[in-house]
Amino acid sequence: MRLATALSLILLAPPALALTPDELWARWQDQAAAFGLTLTATATPEGDGLALTALALSDGGPVAATPPPGTPLDRVTLTPAGDGAVAIGLALPATSRFAVPDSPGSEVQVDQRGLTILARPDGGRVIYALAAEALRVGAFAAPSEPFPVTFGLEAQGLALSLPDAPDAAGAFPVALSAAGLAYLLDMGDPLSFAQTQTSRTDGLAMTMTLAVPPGTGLADLEALGAPVPAGTDALLRLIEGGLGLSLQASAGDSDQTDRLQSAFLSYDYRVRSGPSTTSLRLSGEGLAWSLAGEGGTIAGSTPLLPVGEVGVTVGPVALDLRVPFTPRDTAWGLRLSLGDTVLDEAAWSAFDPGALLPREPLRAEIDLGGEMAFDLARTIRAEAAGRTAPPPDIRGLDIRAWDIAFAGGRIQATGSLAFDAAMNPTGSGELTLAGSSRLLDAGVALGLLSDQDARGARLALASFFDPAPGAPGGDVLVTRWEVGPGNRLRLNGIDVPLQ
Numbered sequence: 001m002r003l004a005t006a007l008s009l010i011l012l013a014p015p016a017l018a019l020t021p022d023e024l025w026a027r028w029q030d031q032a033a034a035f036g037l038t039l040t041a042t043a044t045p046e047g048d049g050l051a052l053t054a055l056a057l058s059d060g061g062p063v064a065a066t067p068p069p070g071t072p073l074d075r076v077t078l079t080p081a082g083d084g085a086v087a088i089g090l091a092l093p094a095t096s097r098f099a100v101p102d103s104p105g106s107e108v109q110v111d112q113r114g115l116t117i118l119a120r121p122d123g124g125r126v127i128y129a130l131a132a133e134a135l136r137v138g139a140f141a142a143p144s145e146p147f148p149v150t151f152g153l154e155a156q157g158l159a160l161s162l163p164d165a166p167d168a169a170g171a172f173p174v175a176l177s178a179a180g181l182a183y184l185l186d187m188g189d190p191l192s193f194a195q196t197q198t199s200r201t202d203g204l205a206m207t208m209t210l211a212v213p214p215g216t217g218l219a220d221l222e223a224l225g226a227p228v229p230a231g232t233d234a235l236l237r238l239i240e241g242g243l244g245l246s247l248q249a250s251a252g253d254s255d256q257t258d259r260l261q262s263a264f265l266s267y268d269y270r271v272r273s274g275p276s277t278t279s280l281r282l283s284g285e286g287l288a289w290s291l292a293g294e295g296g297t298i299a300g301s302t303p304l305l306p307v308g309e310v311g312v313t314v315g316p317v318a319l320d321l322r323v324p325f326t327p328r329d330t331a332w333g334l335r336l337s338l339g340d341t342v343l344d345e346a347a348w349s350a351f352d353p354g355a356l357l358p359r360e361p362l363r364a365e366i367d368l369g370g371e372m373a374f375d376l377a378r379t380i381r382a383e384a385a386g387r388t389a390p391p392p393d394i395r396g397l398d399i400r401a402w403d404i405a406f407a408g409g410r411i412q413a414t415g416s417l418a419f420d421a422a423m424n425p426t427g428s429g430e431l432t433l434a435g436s437s438r439l440l441d442a443g444v445a446l447g448l449l450s451d452q453d454a455r456g457a458r459l460a461l462a463s464f465f466d467p468a469p470g471a472p473g474g475d476v477l478v479t480r481w482e483v484g485p486g487n488r489l490r491l492n493g494i495d496v497p498l499q
Helices: 002-012 021-033 218-225 230-241 345-351 376-384 436-445 451-464
Strands: 038-046 049-058 075-082 085-090 095-099 107-113 116-122 125-140 149-163 171-189 193-211 244-251 254-262 267-273 276-283 286-293 296-301 310-314 317-324 330-343 362-373 396-406 409-419 425-434 476-484 488-491 494-496
Touching: 021 038, 021 049, 021 075, 038 075, 218 230, 230 376, 310 345, 317 362, 330 345, 396 425, 409 436, 436 451
Parallel strands: none
Antiparallel strands: 038 049, 049 075, 075 085, 085 116, 095 107, 107 125, 116 125, 125 149, 149 171, 171 193, 193 244, 193 254, 244 276, 254 267, 267 296, 276 286, 286 317, 296 310, 310 330, 317 330, 330 362, 362 396, 396 409, 409 425, 425 476, 476 488, 488 494
């Protein structure tokens, strides 16, 4: 277990200062020693560099972790590369095949072109940079496997950068980019189903930064695995000290397909998306998540639909979410926008063959906010102790915008609510419905509603809504609502009893 812990945390070991082939090798040994482990190898001078063979990692017990013969770590070379950098060479030919343990006949194949690994000094730490013109990894199950799986991953123009220790502020950034990324997954049971998935993405770039409190050591991280309450207390100390995660990512055009054939369900679809960006920040202060995409297309078919292939063109989408993790009242927010999303005629015909509804696109604009308190530490302690975690304490809800339209119907709302300590609301706002009568008529004609259901809905709408003055066509309803002390509700100036 200590070997696994060391391998997962070794990047946080104390930094060394010099960087030559000999001293890089000594650095690795020092990092292993910080975990109470011993890293050994046969080190042979090779030109102005060093060749390492017979690598072994031991915790002093009778068994040492060694790379299997014929794998990339079977022979490692360290060679000066100029500018103070050291090139790390692996025993990895252009094409390598490895057997899968415990699965006779199964193999993993690695193809690489132009693979380089550099270790470059950066103050008191080392930055490792991996680059490859092309890298392919394939996993092939033996034909005798009862559930054979074939998987392939390919990256073009791959670049990976990561340090071996946080900086003085505790930041540990990892950067990954690729000119193109693709994968194939093929699996199934010959007697019941078969599924194939493919994906291709252009111009992928991602930077992820883990922030740990300055001075965090191995003992602090190992304490996370301790039983309750020690492990919980260790986690909370790290969170209070500044533990956090941030992510920035972008991707170009992408194309995904998925095909499933089985006796119970079959489908075939593809999704094509435009460029997108994502931003995430997670810490003891809260969660902030944003994404934006240019939209794309979705097309698919299934025997469940008699109209053949249907398609949807999705408009630009943007999402922004803010959730605080503090016991004090703090602003929260949710914003969502969806541009015109259009169904093709086959999709419309699947549920409205008689064209009873206007062929209008779906669009949405939602903007909510307010204040809330969410005690993260209290929640973590409750869950660790097996108790029900306290819910967030929402102090206010502002409906800045709520506008959703589709197929001739539209819902618009604005307003605000405030909540006291007992969660009793006070506030006011306005709600507008457009096209409700036409939607009810279409629901009856399509068999989705009975005449009685539609009459009940019309009576309910007439009870709580007024016709909007001057609205074209007359199929627009509006209600102005007000919630007061004692859970008093007024709709369009009329008191409505609440049970």
